[in-house]
Amino acid sequence: MNLKITVNGTTYERDLDPRLALVDFLRDDLGLAGTHIGCEQGVCGACTVLVDGTSVLSCLMLAIQAEGSEVSTVESLASGSELHPLQEAFWEKQGLQCGFCTPGMLMRAMEILDHNPRPTADEVREAIAGNLCRCTGYQFIIESILDAADRMMDDPVEGALRQGLKVGTI
Amino acid sequence: MTVPAVRDHSKETTWVGKSIRRIEDPKFLRGKGGYIADRVLPGMLHVALVKSPYAHARITSVDVESARQVPGVVVIVTGAEAAELCDRLPDFGPDPSKHTWRVLAHEKVRYVGEGVVAVVAESRYIAEDAASLVYVDYEELPPIVDPEEALKPGSPLVHEALGSNVAYERTFVFGDVDAAFAAADVVVEDRLYWGRSGSQPIEPVGAIASYDTGSGQMTIWENSLSFTSYLFMLAGTLKIPSNRLDVHPVPAGGSFGSKLWAVKPAAIAGMLSKLTGRPVMYMEDRHDALANNDHSGSDRIFYVKLGLTRDGVLTGIKLHAIEDYGAYIQFGVGHHGNALAQVTGPYRISAVEYGLQAVLTNKNQQGAYRGFGSEVNNWMLERMVDLAARELGMDRREIRRKNFIRPEEFPYFIPTGNVYDSGDYEPVLDKALEMAGWDTWQAEKARLRTEGRYIGLGLVSCQERSVFSATEFWFWFDEPGAPVTSMPESVTLDVDALGNITATLYSCAFWGNSPETMTAQLVAEEFDVDPAMVSVVYAGTGQGLPATGPGGSRFTVMIAGAVEGASRKIKDKAFRIAGHLLEASVDDLEWNDGGIQVKGSPGIRKTLGEVAIMAHLFKHALPDDIESGLEASHVYDHPYTTMPSPDRKDLGVFYPFMGHACHVCVVEVDPETGKVDFLDYVAVHDCGTMVNPRSLEGHMIGGTAQGIGSALLEEFVYDESGNFQSGNLLNYQIPTSMDVPHVKCGHYETPSPYTPYGIKGGGEGGRMMAPGAIFSAIDDALDAFGVRMRHLPATPERIVEAIEEAQR
Numbered sequence: 001m002n003l004k005i006t007v008n009g010t011t012y013e014r015d016l017d018p019r020l021a022l023v024d025f026l027r028d029d030l031g032l033a034g035t036h037i038g039c040e041q042g043v044c045g046a047c048t049v050l051v052d053g054t055s056v057l058s059c060l061m062l063a064i065q066a067e068g069s070e071v072s073t074v075e076s077l078a079s080g081s082e083l084h085p086l087q088e089a090f091w092e093k094q095g096l097q098c099g100f101c102t103p104g105m106l107m108r109a110m111e112i113l114d115h116n117p118r119p120t121a122d123e124v125r126e127a128i129a130g131n132l133c134r135c136t137g138y139q140f141i142i143e144s145i146l147d148a149a150d151r152m153m154d155d156p157v158e159g160a161l162r163q164g165l166k167v168g169t170i
Numbered sequence: 171m172t173v174p175a176v177r178d179h180s181k182e183t184t185w186v187g188k189s190i191r192r193i194e195d196p197k198f199l200r201g202k203g204g205y206i207a208d209r210v211l212p213g214m215l216h217v218a219l220v221k222s223p224y225a226h227a228r229i230t231s232v233d234v235e236s237a238r239q240v241p242g243v244v245v246i247v248t249g250a251e252a253a254e255l256c257d258r259l260p261d262f263g264p265d266p267s268k269h270t271w272r273v274l275a276h277e278k279v280r281y282v283g284e285g286v287v288a289v290v291a292e293s294r295y296i297a298e299d300a301a302s303l304v305y306v307d308y309e310e311l312p313p314i315v316d317p318e319e320a321l322k323p324g325s326p327l328v329h330e331a332l333g334s335n336v337a338y339e340r341t342f343v344f345g346d347v348d349a350a351f352a353a354a355d356v357v358v359e360d361r362l363y364w365g366r367s368g369s370q371p372i373e374p375v376g377a378i379a380s381y382d383t384g385s386g387q388m389t390i391w392e393n394s395l396s397f398t399s400y401l402f403m404l405a406g407t408l409k410i411p412s413n414r415l416d417v418h419p420v421p422a423g424g425s426f427g428s429k430l431w432a433v434k435p436a437a438i439a440g441m442l443s444k445l446t447g448r449p450v451m452y453m454e455d456r457h458d459a460l461a462n463n464d465h466s467g468s469d470r471i472f473y474v475k476l477g478l479t480r481d482g483v484l485t486g487i488k489l490h491a492i493e494d495y496g497a498y499i500q501f502g503v504g505h506h507g508n509a510l511a512q513v514t515g516p517y518r519i520s521a522v523e524y525g526l527q528a529v530l531t532n533k534n535q536q537g538a539y540r541g542f543g544s545e546v547n548n549w550m551l552e553r554m555v556d557l558a559a560r561e562l563g564m565d566r567r568e569i570r571r572k573n574f575i576r577p578e579e580f581p582y583f584i585p586t587g588n589v590y591d592s593g594d595y596e597p598v599l600d601k602a603l604e605m606a607g608w609d610t611w612q613a614e615k616a617r618l619r620t621e622g623r624y625i626g627l628g629l630v631s632c633q634e635r636s637v638f639s640a641t642e643f644w645f646w647f648d649e650p651g652a653p654v655t656s657m658p659e660s661v662t663l664d665v666d667a668l669g670n671i672t673a674t675l676y677s678c679a680f681w682g683n684s685p686e687t688m689t690a691q692l693v694a695e696e697f698d699v700d701p702a703m704v705s706v707v708y709a710g711t712g713q714g715l716p717a718t719g720p721g722g723s724r725f726t727v728m729i730a731g732a733v734e735g736a737s738r739k740i741k742d743k744a745f746r747i748a749g750h751l752l753e754a755s756v757d758d759l760e761w762n763d764g765g766i767q768v769k770g771s772p773g774i775r776k777t778l779g780e781v782a783i784m785a786h787l788f789k790h791a792l793p794d795d796i797e798s799g800l801e802a803s804h805v806y807d808h809p810y811t812t813m814p815s816p817d818r819k820d821l822g823v824f825y826p827f828m829g830h831a832c833h834v835c836v837v838e839v840d841p842e843t844g845k846v847d848f849l850d851y852v853a854v855h856d857c858g859t860m861v862n863p864r865s866l867e868g869h870m871i872g873g874t875a876q877g878i879g880s881a882l883l884e885e886f887v888y889d890e891s892g893n894f895q896s897g898n899l900l901n902y903q904i905p906t907s908m909d910v911p912h913v914k915c916g917h918y919e920t921p922s923p924y925t926p927y928g929i930k931g932g933g934e935g936g937r938m939m940a941p942g943a944i945f946s947a948i949d950d951a952l953d954a955f956g957v958r959m960r961h962l963p964a965t966p967e968r969i970v971e972a973i974e975e976a977q978r
Contacts, residue, residue: 017295019295027208032201034203036207036372039456039898040456041898043899078199083196087199091192094868096198097868097869099197099203099682100371100373101372125907126907128907129908134370134371134424134426135424135682136875137874137875137936139913140868140871141907142907
């Protein structure tokens with residue numbers, strides 16, 4: 001089947017096996033190996049990507065279901081040599097150990113901060129409950145996301161966008 | 171070997187002890203970790219396994235014809251064919267010829283999930299399609315599930331060649347057990363059961379093999395490389411010369427033990443690459459990881475007696491452990507060596523009787539999981555100390571305090587012969603109690619009880635052994651087959667012409683621990699450079715020096731010794747070069763701030779870079795016997811091993827660097843539902859000198875979360891027919907963010923007298939402490955009912971049952 005999809009700002013057209021999972025399309029067809037496969041059972045969250053701004057388990061979604069969508073993966077976060085403030089926060093707070101859940105966790109964190117730019121620790125804890133991490137016990141991940149919220153508010157462009165577009169609407 | 175020299179740790183450090191950002195992290199944050207599944211070789215094939223649906227059955231026929239017809243299928247290998255293509259898998263068990271473990275099951279299947287047939291195809295999708303078309307006929311055999319039933323005469327046998335289901339049994343006596351129990355006024359006894367869990371990192375095990383038919387060279391990339399000195403055994407399995415095998419480490423998405431020496435995926439990939447002449451990837455999926463990864467954690471029944479005087483002095487312990495090893499026993503009973511390293515905990519218990527029966531059943535076999543069996547002993551001992559306190563009406567804090575080894579008694583030899591190098595336990599307890607606000611919570615418990623709420627406080631004081639030596643693999647036997655004594659770690663440091671330093675590691679890649687950051691901080695400390703400027707790379711075993719890798723919290727201590735040795739060699743050469751250039755005697759030089767200077771004359775100096783460019787490019791400006799280049803390797807052997815006595819009443823020193831911790835937690839238990847909620851959690855650890863406190867805390871908190879999983883949530887369940895009930899992450903519940911508390915971390919440092927900087931291992935402690943603290947807290951919360959929890963995990967169902975039982 002034909003698929004037209006935009007991933008990290010680039011539009012692709014492909015003829016695909018209809019049963020191909022979105023995660024396999026991203027990894028194998030587009031070479032975006034940052035989205036990881038942890039369980040293929042829809043439980044662990046390692047394969048989390050954003051589809052039209054909403055977090056999705058890409059092991060449970062067929063690639064063709066993303067027809068016409070805009071998909072964002074972990075590879076979209078850094079620009080060139082510059083890490084995204086969220087990535088900087090995870091680095092500073094050691095919000096990762098093995099790094100395997102990290103791309104999914106980062107994409108979920110993008111969604112969390114998009115909806116709630118100033119979350120509390122408890123709100124973050126609850127919001128990441130669908131993403132399993134076996135290394136950290138989550139504590140430094142929560143600290144990282146809270147630190148990222150500060151950094152993103154302090155970033156003039158990100159902050160202005162968030163203040164204007166999000167905080168005002170809450 | 172004699173006792174190593176006591177080191178001087180008085181020198182101030184610059185980088186050791188600093189919470190720098192990890193140098194590994196940027197690539198992982200970008201999604202560029204380069205894990206095994208991210209690697210693609212031209213023409214690479216993929217594998218799916220056909221797995222046994224039965225716990226115990228004879229394979230009567232295998233029909234692969236339909237599967238072969240699927241377009242894209244390249245080859246299909248049955249267990250019988252695999253037994254021809256490969257020798258048996260490497261096995262450190264008691265008698266591998268009688269409990270033989272193979273790449274694929276041959277003749278019999280011995281657990282649900284065991285691999286029976288391997289299907290190789292152009293893609294994993296095709297391989298899985300074809301695997302579903304392989305038809306295997308089985309003749310069911312009676313399953314062996316309950317280890318105590320398996321011991322009875324007439325039980326069906328997992329391995330007929332063994333003649334029973336007991337792979338190993340022996341009772342060890344350390345110290346004068348009769349006298350210890352004669353001195354006891356009271357003996358408390360119990361039956362305790364620690365159920366089976368496993369580490370289940372988010373990334374399963376995988377390997378890519380590429381066999382060059384022309385040269386006979388086998389190259390394997392795997393996320394499970396360790397014990398590189400023993401990889402000739404894998405070459406034996408694959409029937410290739412040991413010097414034609416080159417295994418390359420790949421970053422792992424977590425291990426916690428499950429990737430320690432996990433060679434089966436590499437053997438499967440290697441066998442199939444050799445057969446097809448093409449690169450082959452075998453990647454476990456989650457069901458493989460749960461059912462078939464050979465790394466279940468301990469599964470142990472205890473019958474324990476603890477002797478004590480009326481005033482609470484612990485005199486001796488007698489225990490009999492029945493361990494359900496599953497269908498194979500790849501690491502022998504090493505899990506009990508870990509227990510024997512610290513069997514008496516932080517207490518002055520003078521005598522130990524330790525009986526062990528290692529039983530084989532129709533379950534996936536045990537491997538390594540954070541603690542390697544010592545965490546089970548910690549839980550048992552703390553359960554018994556709590557029982558003793560209850561029996562005597564003593565405070566749980568005071569009975570521990572009373573029995574602690576005193577700081578002036580170190581180095582302290584426990585009855586098994588192992589040494590505790592250093593420690594100071596009472597301040598750790600005090601700090602944890604203070605951080606938790608024990609008395610405040612006690613008052614809160616009483617107040618909330620009047621509101622009908624059940625709050626409990628728990629505590630444990632436990633050991634965290636680190637840095638094993640090889641003797642623990644064989645002291646079990648009077649006539650061991652291979653009494654090996656080497657357990658090294660190695661590094662090469664290369665200072666290039668501009669003075670930039672590269673460190674080459676030889677065991678693992680990266681398991682979520684921080685080998686690059688640890689190495690970089692240690693190199694930075696030696697050479698006064700920024701750790702971020704140190705490059706760390708991993709060698710394949712084909713170019714490898716002897717190495718062991720992570721396990722038993724050994725890596726940081728061992729790499730510190732290797733870096734220290736290699737640095738000394740480089741500095742020795744650099745001093746000679748600098749002495750020549752400065753026209754000064756080497757004895758008149760000193761290292762200072764990244765260079766070599768004339769003592770007391772900071773202006774007369776050469777930086778490391780200035781020396782390095784001479785060493786690399788100006789050979790003939792130097793004395794004749796100085797070779798070009800500035801690099802050195804160092805193999806650091808285990809620093810403190812002594813041999814077991816022939817009668818095995820003294821096992822010698824085999825796990826000498828003894829960490830310690832106190833965990834205090836506060837829980838609320840709902841007696842109606844059995845639900846446990848955390849109200850507070852404090853972990854104070856003494857891991858000797860810390861290299862990177864932030865990364866250590868990451869391990870403490872993450873380990874605690876795993877301990878919470880083991881204590882409350884996680885269990886590999888086999889029903890009475892041996893059917894595996896835990897084949898996905900919904901049924902096997904690893905903790906989510908909502909299942910774990912915020913952990914308050916505290917540190918106390920008693921440096922090891924015998925290691926560089928005084929470092930002890932610290933990677934496993936969280937999981938080794940948490941279960942005991944949680945059980946202590948649940949009992950305390952339900953003290954009004956007289957509950958005592960004996961079965962781990964304490965699921966809501968078991969808690970409700972325990973309340974009902976206590977009320978009967």
